[in-house]
Amino acid sequence: MTPRPDRLYDLLPVVYRMRDAEQGYPLRDLLRVPGRQADVLEADIARLYDNAFIETCDDWVVPYIGDLLGYTLLPEAATLDEDGACAAGLGRVLAPRADVANTIDARRRKGTLSLLEDLARDAAGWPARAVESYRLLGWMQHLDHRRLSRGGSADLRDPGPLQLPGWQRGAFDPFAHSVDVRRIVGRRGRGRYNLPEVGLFAFRLKSYPVTTTPAYCAEENGPHCYTFSVLGNDAPLYQRPIAEPAPTHIAEERNLPVPLRRYRFAERGAAADYARASADVYGEGRSVLVYAPDWPAKGQGLPVPLDALIPADLSGWRYRVPRGRIAVDPELGRLVFPPDQRPKRGVWVSYQYGFAGDIGGGEYARRMPELEGAVRYVVHAALPDRDPAKTPLPAGHFAGIADALDAWAEAKDAAEAQAFAALKDADPQLPDDEAHAQAKARRPRALIVELAESGVYEGRIDLQLEAGEAIQLRAAERTRPVLRLLDVRASQPDALTIGGLRGSRVVLDGLLVVGRGIEVQGPADDDLLCAPEDDLCELVIRHCTLVPGWSLHCDCDPKRPGEPSVTLDRTRAALRIEHGILGAIAVISPVRRGEPSPLRICDSVLDATGIDRVALGSPDEAVAYVEATFERCTVIGEIQAHGIALAEDSIFASRVRVLRRQHGCVRFCYVADGSRTPRRFHCQPDLALAAVAPDDAAARAGELRRVAPQFISVRYATPDYMRLADDCCAEIRTGASDRSAMGVWHDLHEPQREANLAARFEEYVPAGTDAGIIFAS
Template structure:
């Protein structure tokens, strides 16, 4: 039985009524169907019992069981949850329980025991337990050794061949093939890790996702030359990632093509066909280009791997140079693409965050709504957002959705005005990442994506990437702001409002001091979720008005520097807002009226609130010397309190406090938007931060990944399935 069938289904709700003789149904119809209503209530309870019985049967199978039943099935096959990763919460369907008792590991428990000790099993464990692609390496096979005439190892008897550039490029990584001297340290030592020894086995895992961008315009780097392009539409240098291919057989050891790794120049040069092509890791489309022989896609034979670090390499006629490490493209200077360049490629990010071509839930309006679809091709009525907005203004519906169906770049002014009670959702379709590139259209007015709202109106942005100018939300000019424009709601979901408006080639922001989101002269509630936004600035009259409620969850607020204001008011003043934050990383200073609640968050800059009497910060990192509401289990407060209780000498206490403050300061793989490890906590970050949340997960935007629990469970499982006398280590490739 389909469990999605509900009691509102007429076929199920009226089945008892259908069993009555016709004469009784005729008499019931004459009296207004009271008997039908009674039997519907009885049928609803019958359906509840039937659905429960059906689900009980489904719970006997690991593929269809509910989350709460997975640990019980695991107990039947001898699967024991590991306390090292933490204990599941009391709520049966919590995310933590799914991480600590993985459904896939329970399903494969018996098969894993039969394959104990094999490299393929260690890779499979990483995928089943932690959800990370992995490559297992036996390091004794990389030890240099004296040759025996009966057992020759020709690849392990010599020093490094300096002419083998590909082997040198893989040196020290998970694909290393050069012979090494012995390293006596254990690979699983918590002090100092050693690799090259007889009992050492390493499991390299890739935590970054390889996310696609399909058929989107490339960016012409005009300051260098009209023949120079970057894969990223924002113009920054970013490495391209592999589109992982399935392994041919279960015993196969993963190589570079099977993992979401960054593409190396030498690997691309050795076999371009393994990476380049339509539907593969990268592809270039230059329609009408003279060198493409009439085809829209540049043929593989004309792709030249190159190092374009300083744009010094100039390709020959009918050739296109590609640098996968920097994500750059170079055409011949005298053979330019006249009709533009479109690319498909993969980029790396720790999670599905901001605007991207990943599957995400689409929130439909509660009532009937008008739908305007924007895209390329004959299936779309509108090819520009402005055309869809013009039709929307003409129709003037109460609820409407403008859906953008492809990953194009829209360079057009966008001005939205909502009347009282009207709602509009501007969103990307599934598997699309439209880019709104706002440029300088007018010399006498600021150019931005402007939304003017009326009383009780609602605007929602979903799945978009906005660059070039900020998003400005304001009250209608024809309304009395203090009296009329209230009850409005602004929702930003799965969007990227580029910090600093745009990026330089090295990922530095072009306008670091400018806000990405401005809210002015408006009484509204604001919600930001699963998004990347720059500085948020709230400007309104504070006299006689309650602070604006702003809720931010699972997001990054990036001021482009720790000493710049991330959330504030006009002129770097205090924002008249009351914040509610959860699982958020704030890179910058926060100046607000109040914080109602902040949990599992990281604040890299100082936090200053005007009203400390209300609100609470719990399980957060907040720098010392901040003016905050009361704090509960926050860092570095917990560690510093322990230091003060342990040390009484004043001079030693001062040195110890300084040392602990430096140790606890959050460290990130990258703090610049556009880099692969953006806002990801570094492996050298203090454990009080990486396991400082209320459920022992990490603080910040990637809290829901539960990476500490994954790593702890995986280490324990690897030790369980490693042969006696061997040491296995978990190594993070990115």
């Protein structure tokens, strides 16, 4: 609603408004005070109407509407704080709007199999597939009641179904099984195949898109070999789920975010061979698409036609590819062209990859705060059908980041010259020094450099900011640009260099940085006349990935595991990292110390690529001279810091060593045994060891092994990166301050989602039926 400050004043007769104008509008100013309150009251009344409907109500109203319907909430919902950001996210999990909205419809469909899939989507946010176990039991055929589709032996001539029993925990298993009398909800051992058992296979990984990005040429294996991942690593391709045709439909493989199997990617020909790719997964708007400009002939390859693709096993990079065809391995994310028919203009790909949530660089929706009064430049990357270096671009659009920065410098100089001329014209007696000072103050102070496509932006970047300037280097909406820093100078490092003067600020948003790290430079050692405040004020890294180890091998091992992703070189700048993935942080102490610089990391992964390496430290001192804050983070590597102001809901897989222990707090965290930290509250393994006799060394060692966090994968670029294993101890999986999981995936609230879904089962599953949740991914 648009506020109307003079709504009451406009109701007065004209004669009173004329007299008020003659006296300087005192009556108007007086009536604006109750007018603002009238706007607030009217907006509140309108909001009360919106809160009467589940589609438009505020989040805090959802539990109340659910209570009117008899919707059962978990006990944790009574402790929610609607003013806290984390509590608000948890509230949407404990009282999901879609599940409350569909309560009446779910009660009408109670007892149906497809309802369980809808409950998983509405109550937990997980796509799922429901399987009735009695349909998979071995069946002794009766002559009068024959069921030829039940039972029987596996057909060894058909390889497709033979892959399914162990794939995705057997969610698509088509074969018959003998009876397992254990219950599917048993605590000691879970049975799956019995008459009353129903399994709901939940898929927690999401399928994220990458649109028109360059493929990586694996030259070490041959100039005709490529990987879908621009980092050069093997990455399984995922499929884009297809919506189910009807609410009563049971989800199939095509309806779920699952990896692409070679059998699924292929279309079987008349001779039962894999002669071509399937049209269900390849093409515009589907899971995979390949661009090879002017291949195999000029004017072709935009995109590569379906008939040119051959599904293949490229695990050894060896495959005899016919001319005019491309071998594709979706399980490894590899492409191989004919050696004598290589693409001359490069290869671009669009595909899907699997990941757990919205952190790091990715093509997902995110908030992009704007710099006030900023000049916006747009930088374009090379595409299959367009090269920005050879295409005329409109004003404000550039073919490289360096060109945009040069244009920014020219625009500042032009603005200063124009302001100087205007000042001299207005006052010819104004001294030149004073006129230059005033003109310099009128220079533009904020710049936004937006990377428009999910391509690769190469080159060396050096950001040197003047006093009070701010630069935001960000990705455009729904893109994942790759900033590739090249090793072009043999005698100097080639990192992304950032420096600035008093009040300057740099923001990196939505980028994937590979090849080198970021170096923040402070004043030089010999610049003793420089004031301590003449330094960069703040560096913000938001929704970015700084590849741990700079780059990857095919098996996702880092190529440079000992190199830091961020180096703070004699600077007092504050560093803030949000929803990011990065390698180690190295801090070189400034000449003039003062108070330690603040370092805040939240909802992020700090990965030194090994627990025996240093994730936060200093190359020239025992500890890094910073005061760190960790909120909902997973840290692989040792922490060596001057102080920790707060560590909350985080996992420190290696030891933490803090110099200043009298200040700060560590709460609801896992801290490796033998760490030196500030005071701890409700941390592990402290609580587990407190229940063991101090003199029982064997029991204490056993507790340390039991309570240690177990990860599915600790290698970046794998789908299950930094996710806790399902058999990880409950002290870690539910050990956060709100009983969620510790670490970077805290805000997924998976324990609460599972409990909420289990509570729905108690209401909607028919009597005598056991329904259990099986995590397929």
